[in-house]
Amino acid sequence: MMKLPGVDDKLQKFLVSNKDEVDARRQAREAFKDIQLNIDHILFKTSCDGLETKESYEVNSRGIEIFWKSWIPKESKPKATVFFCHGYADTCTFFFEGIARKLASSGYGVFAMDFPGFGLSEGLHGYIPSFDKLVDDVIEQYSKIKENPEFKSLPSFLFGQSMGGAVALKIHLKQPKAWNGAILCAPMCKISESMVPPKLVVHMLTAMANVFPKKKLVPMKDMGDAAFREPKKKKQTEYNVISYKDKPRLRTAVELLKTTEEIEQNLEEVTLPLLILHGEADTVTDPSVSKALYEKATSSDKKLELYKDAYHALIEGEPDERVIQVLNDIISWLDEHSLKQNI
Known part of the structure; x- marks a missing residue:
């Protein structure tokens, strides 16, 4: 691995260390925290002044210690609450820090958690034994926060990126009346055909998963090249030391x-207000299924934004002017829908 700028030999070891267990991930994040927040990326240009941030660990009903974080405006009551669901292999403490600051600076209470097995939450790194149980863990954590008297009366929105878009949709399908809307950014309603192994290989892997569920054996193309349009921004992902970088289990x-x-078969059951954002050149998750979601969802209030030439990482990997455009589109939609709920 090439040496990263600003990383001395002592820190370099964290880049290549085994992070299967959560203690190793927490140590690596602590070592890199200040460096991460100072990389030259537009998302980190938003100041934390005027925001109250908090990091917490909480053991859930399944005995898993969950990491979560909040960003709240200091001087005014939030217009609404936004609950983030991160993508596969990701965490809520890297690029999302910048996104959360921007949303909180625009008047929103923002909450994010690391799923079990990802980021700073307990669990074998990158391991999802049951997607349904993962969704239940997210519902449990976010329901507790929503019940806080400080936030209970506020409109609440889901914000899912990539795999987190699938998490957000599953949350909605399990809690059809609990949310005032959802923002879905390049949602994983279908994995692009170019990313899925041939059918025969899929059948073989499925059979093997019953015997060796935790093995890192699934062939996969380089997600970074497919997700990030700007090479400099793709390079900066190396500073996300606790993202899962091995082959999928x-x-x-x-x-x-x-x-x-499952999601592709149940698009008609989606009923909440939707903002769907997708890059037309996304080869990780399929933009045609976002179009199908927009067409088939029975929501009376839905909007689809397709961005010409944009890749998968719409907010992290595009040119600065596109990043600003996408964030502004999200904030405009939130402003409009928070106002509707508060009238």
Whole structure:
């Protein structure tokens, strides 16, 4: 691995260390926290002044210690609450820090958690034994926060990126009346055909997953090249030291494929207000299924934004002017829908 700018030999070891267990991930994040927030990316240009941030660990009903974080405006009551669902292999403490600051600076209370097995939450790194249980863990954590008297009366919105879009949709299908809307950014309603192994290989991997569920054996193309249009921004992902960078584990891959099939078959059951954002050149998740979601969802209030030439990482990997455009589109939609709920 090439040496990263600003990373000395002592820190370099964290880049290549085994992070299967959560203690190793927490140590790596602590070592890199200040460096991460100072990389030269437009998302980190938004100041934290005027915001109250908090990091917490909480053991859930399944005995898993969950990491979550909040960003709240200091001087005014939030217009609404926004609950983030991160993508596969990701965490809520890297690029999302910048997104959360922008949303909170625009008047929103923002909450994010790391799913079990990802980021700073407990669990084997990158392992999803059951997508449904993961969704239940997210519902449990976010329901507790929503019940806080400080936030209970506020409109609440889901914000899902990539795999987090599938999580957000599954939350909605399990809690059809609990949310005032959802923002879905390049949602994983279907994994692009170019990313899925041939059918025969899928059948073989599914059979193997019953015997070796945790093995990292699933072939996959370089997601970074497919997701990030700007090479400089793709390079900066190396500073996300606790993202999952190995081949997908067998059970995880099977659960993701099964989940996308379920969602694709149940698009008509989506009823909440929707903002769907997708890059037309996305080769990781399929933009045609976002179009199908827009067409088939029975929501009376839905909007689809397709961005010409944009890749998968719409907010992290595009040129600065596109990043600003996407964030402004999200904030405009939130402003409009928060106002509707507060009237």
